[in-house]
Amino acid sequence: MNNLKDKIDALLMKVSKPTRYTGGELNSSIKNPEEVKVRFAFAFPDVYEVGMSHLGLRILYHLLNKREDVYCERVFAPWLDMEKLMRENDIPLFSLETKTPLDKFDFIGFTLQYELSYTNVINMLNLAGIPILSRDRKGLPFVIAGGPCAYNPAPLSDVIDFFVMGEGEEVINEIIDAYIDWKKRGGEREEFLQIVSQIKGVYVPKYYIEVYNQDGTIKEIRTIKKGVPEKVKKRIVKDFENVYHPEEQIVPFMDIVHDRIMLEIFRGCTRGCRFCQAGMIYRPVREKSKEKILDLADKLIKSTGYEEISLTSLSTCDYSQIEDLVKKLIEKYKDKGVGVSIPSTRVDAVSINLLKEIQKVRKTGLTLAPEAGTQRLRDVINKGITEEDILEATKEAFSAGWTNVKLYFMIGLPTEMMEDVEGIVDLAYKIVDNYKEVKGNVKNLKVTISTSTFVPKPFTPFQWTAQDSIKDIMEKQDLLKKKLKSKVLKYNWHNPYMSFLEAVISRGDRKVGKAIIKAWEKGCKFDGWEEYFNYDKWEKAFKEAGVNPHFYANRERSLEEVFPWDVIDVGVDKRYLIREYKKSQEGRITPDCRLYCTGCGVKDFDEGVVCFEAPQK
Amino acid sequence: MKRLRNKYIKDERVKFISHLDLLRVFQRALRRADIKVAFSQGFNPHPKISFGPALIVGATTEGDYMDIDLEEDISPEEFRKKMNKVLPPGIEIVESYEVELNDALSTKIKGAEYILQVNVKKSIKYIQNKIEEFMRKDIIEIEKESKSGRKMVNIRPCVLELKVIEEAEDYLKFYIKLKLGEGAPNPLHLLKALNDYLGNLFDIDSYKLHRKNMILE
Numbered sequence: 001m002n003n004l005k006d007k008i009d010a011l012l013m014k015v016s017k018p019t020r021y022t023g024g025e026l027n028s029s030i031k032n033p034e035e036v037k038v039r040f041a042f043a044f045p046d047v048y049e050v051g052m053s054h055l056g057l058r059i060l061y062h063l064l065n066k067r068e069d070v071y072c073e074r075v076f077a078p079w080l081d082m083e084k085l086m087r088e089n090d091i092p093l094f095s096l097e098t099k100t101p102l103d104k105f106d107f108i109g110f111t112l113q114y115e116l117s118y119t120n121v122i123n124m125l126n127l128a129g130i131p132i133l134s135r136d137r138k139g140l141p142f143v144i145a146g147g148p149c150a151y152n153p154a155p156l157s158d159v160i161d162f163f164v165m166g167e168g169e170e171v172i173n174e175i176i177d178a179y180i181d182w183k184k185r186g187g188e189r190e191e192f193l194q195i196v197s198q199i200k201g202v203y204v205p206k207y208y209i210e211v212y213n214q215d216g217t218i219k220e221i222r223t224i225k226k227g228v229p230e231k232v233k234k235r236i237v238k239d240f241e242n243v244y245h246p247e248e249q250i251v252p253f254m255d256i257v258h259d260r261i262m263l264e265i266f267r268g269c270t271r272g273c274r275f276c277q278a279g280m281i282y283r284p285v286r287e288k289s290k291e292k293i294l295d296l297a298d299k300l301i302k303s304t305g306y307e308e309i310s311l312t313s314l315s316t317c318d319y320s321q322i323e324d325l326v327k328k329l330i331e332k333y334k335d336k337g338v339g340v341s342i343p344s345t346r347v348d349a350v351s352i353n354l355l356k357e358i359q360k361v362r363k364t365g366l367t368l369a370p371e372a373g374t375q376r377l378r379d380v381i382n383k384g385i386t387e388e389d390i391l392e393a394t395k396e397a398f399s400a401g402w403t404n405v406k407l408y409f410m411i412g413l414p415t416e417m418m419e420d421v422e423g424i425v426d427l428a429y430k431i432v433d434n435y436k437e438v439k440g441n442v443k444n445l446k447v448t449i450s451t452s453t454f455v456p457k458p459f460t461p462f463q464w465t466a467q468d469s470i471k472d473i474m475e476k477q478d479l480l481k482k483k484l485k486s487k488v489l490k491y492n493w494h495n496p497y498m499s500f501l502e503a504v505i506s507r508g509d510r511k512v513g514k515a516i517i518k519a520w521e522k523g524c525k526f527d528g529w530e531e532y533f534n535y536d537k538w539e540k541a542f543k544e545a546g547v548n549p550h551f552y553a554n555r556e557r558s559l560e561e562v563f564p565w566d567v568i569d570v571g572v573d574k575r576y577l578i579r580e581y582k583k584s585q586e587g588r589i590t591p592d593c594r595l596y597c598t599g600c601g602v603k604d605f606d607e608g609v610v611c612f613e614a615p616q617k
Numbered sequence: 618m619k620r621l622r623n624k625y626i627k628d629e630r631v632k633f634i635s636h637l638d639l640l641r642v643f644q645r646a647l648r649r650a651d652i653k654v655a656f657s658q659g660f661n662p663h664p665k666i667s668f669g670p671a672l673i674v675g676a677t678t679e680g681d682y683m684d685i686d687l688e689e690d691i692s693p694e695e696f697r698k699k700m701n702k703v704l705p706p707g708i709e710i711v712e713s714y715e716v717e718l719n720d721a722l723s724t725k726i727k728g729a730e731y732i733l734q735v736n737v738k739k740s741i742k743y744i745q746n747k748i749e750e751f752m753r754k755d756i757i758e759i760e761k762e763s764k765s766g767r768k769m770v771n772i773r774p775c776v777l778e779l780k781v782i783e784e785a786e787d788y789l790k791f792y793i794k795l796k797l798g799e800g801a802p803n804p805l806h807l808l809k810a811l812n813d814y815l816g817n818l819f820d821i822d823s824y825k826l827h828r829k830n831m832i833l834e
Binding site for chain 1: 649706
């Protein structure tokens with residue numbers, strides 16, 4: 001083992017950013033692997049600085065390591081320079097903490113945060129010398145996966161031994177306990193899969209098959225093992241106030257993407273934006289009390305020494321006591337030089353006031369997400385803001401001294417027409433005029449407009465819609481490139497081929513999974529990194545696998561169609577999604593569910609599920 | 618306000634963290650230890666911490682220095698203890714003492730002692746003699762890149778001492794003493810020059826470098 005450590009050290013002299021691979025950070029867990037019953041490798045299929053910015057990893061890492069009988073270590077996708085050296089020198093993929101090869105673990109747990117990381121999952125297994133197909137694995141370890149993309153488990157069904165649906169902190173201990181029990185009895189590999197298939201929230205893909213219609217759509221998803229659930233229900237944390245939240249956090253040596261304390265103040269979102277998968281799958285909305293948050297903040301600042309604390313959630317300004325919370329945190333820690341940040345800003349005056357408060361410690365940018373350029377289209381996607389809101393908020397911000405504004409939009413939204421795209425341009429220029437009105441000129445002003453391309457996602461009201469063709473997207477981008485030319489405007493756009501691939505995989509079935517493996521065989525990895533994304537290879541992979549990608553990305557589905565993810569129950573009722581889909585076509589909005597319950601079904605999902613309920617007026 | 622000069626260790630476990638990373642490590646450790654550090658004035662205030670010459674990424678040290686200006690009155694000994702309690706494994710302050718506020722670390726550091734181990738491709742006879750020959754030269758030139766392009770620089774005046782302290786079949790271990798300061802070479806520059814002189818006998822990419830000490834005026 002030490003031998004491997006020395007070999008790794010020698011390679012690290014030659015790679016960029018060697019601390020991606022060293023471990024040893026403050027608050028990382030040091031245990032003797034000989035003294036535990038279960039060794040768990042938490043695997044993030046991207047580089048260290050991306051993976052370490054992920055809150056879920058931090059929660060599960062510390063949660064598992066609280067147990068004396070478990071040692072959870074971390075592993076990330078090595079960057080290309082390191083991978084090359086590892087392959088040349090026969091060094092298997094290893095854990096950061098003890099430099100143990102991955103095949104020595106009991107579990108390798110991948111978190112699936114974005115579809116374009118799937119080839120990295122396969123590549124990491126291969127780099128660890130573990131067969132990439134579940135059926136070829138004998139003995140240990142078990143390769144498991146969770147995270148938002150796991151809700152459509154079909155594309156990685158041949159690769160992953162079993163998926164965990166829902167909130168990991170709710171179920172992971174049950175899996176570990178079952179494992180310890182099984183291992184003690186010396187059971188067969190197959191037997192453990194049967195045991196976990198009975199744990200609520202676990203989906204074992206080999207016990208299910210997709211049966212297809214002539215036209216290639218799914219006829220049914222059939223269980224082929226007695227006693228496994230017809231539908232796998234996701235797990236939900238019911239007592240969010242007291243659920244485990246780490247009081248310490250690893251402090252990386254290198255600069256990572258989100259290099260700050262992450263404190264989760266609530267989970268779920270009440271907004272109901274129809275394009276947003278997170279807003280649907282993380283329901284119900286559950287808040288932590290202000291007291292709890294202040295207490296956790298204090299412990300985290302003491303244990304990390306971080307200079308910034310981020311209050312994370314899907315829509316932080318919606319926290320019911322946000323103003324008071326931010327004020328208290330600023331007051332308490334400003335002398336220590338600790339700033340507060342909120343990851344997303346609502347488009348209203350309250351939010352601007354919050355930002356002013358935050359500015360007292362650290363300068364912060366202003367980022368707003370109108371998402372669409374016209375009111376009609378904002379109503380279609382249920383983004384409940386008006387142009388007035390946006391103009392008022394930016395005016396307020398300019399008066400308060402901001403000179404940089406970032407605006408996020410999506411293009412290719414359902415029903416979008418060229419005039420909606422023009423609406424983005426109009427809005428941008430109105431904001432420029434706004435600045436002129438406040439300041440008298442446009443000196444120092446910078447407005448950055450970024451468009452991402454809409455990707456229809458499972459479990460959203462838009463799961464039935466077609467994605468715009470690449471050609472249409474390019475036309476829209478060209479229009480924006482042409483019209484957003486000005487000294488004070490900057491336009492950023494996404495590679496449309498990447499968005500197309502994301503759409504294919506996100507609503508893909510098991511056949512798409514075969515194409516992913518083919519793409520990896522052709523050398524695809526780090527597909528989420530534009531400089532390594534190679535669509536030509538993907539095109540060939542689809543061809544060889546006999547998969548027409550447009551069937552998945554650009555086809556409108558009928559309401560009756562059976563989806564690959566219909567085998568999973570995320571708590572939001574399909575009838576609600578259909579209702580929202582129909583309302584979107586009529587351009588009708590649905591209010592925030594803090595006002596009244598909009599009947600998504602999650603409240604009746606399971607015993608003890610409580611959703612945010614607005615006080616009766 | 619007072620200025621504390623600190624000598625610290627950075628061992629094998631943290632040898633890959635960069636100079637900039639190390640600055641952050643100390644800043645965050647100060648906050649964990651709840652020690653009030655002095656901040657610079659200006660638009661973007663930053664804590665007043667200054668380091669000696671940067672160490673190469675991948676090298677260890679047991680004799681680097683760093684000055685920290687503090688707002689609070691804390692004894693050097695207490696400061697050292699408090700900091701060591703919260704520093705990550707592998708980094709440790711071994712000595713702290715107060716210096717005058719106008720005493721700048723950068724003007725005090727004159728030289729450094731290193732232990733450098735390098736793998737050899739084949740064993741070399743009479744290595745000690747050859748090193749002595751090498752050191753008798755008046756000019757040892759290396760190629761350095763600068764803004765105006767590549768140029769040859771004579772590093773001989775900066776090399777105070779170079780000797781072999783351990784000979785093994787597959788490696789050599791050197792003791793090196795260098796002058797430090799603007800434009801001064803690092804031990805790897807010297808190693809490269811020596812390798813050229815000896816006819817490419819070293820596996821120049823597989824070395825271990827340790828800074829034994831810094832020489833303060």
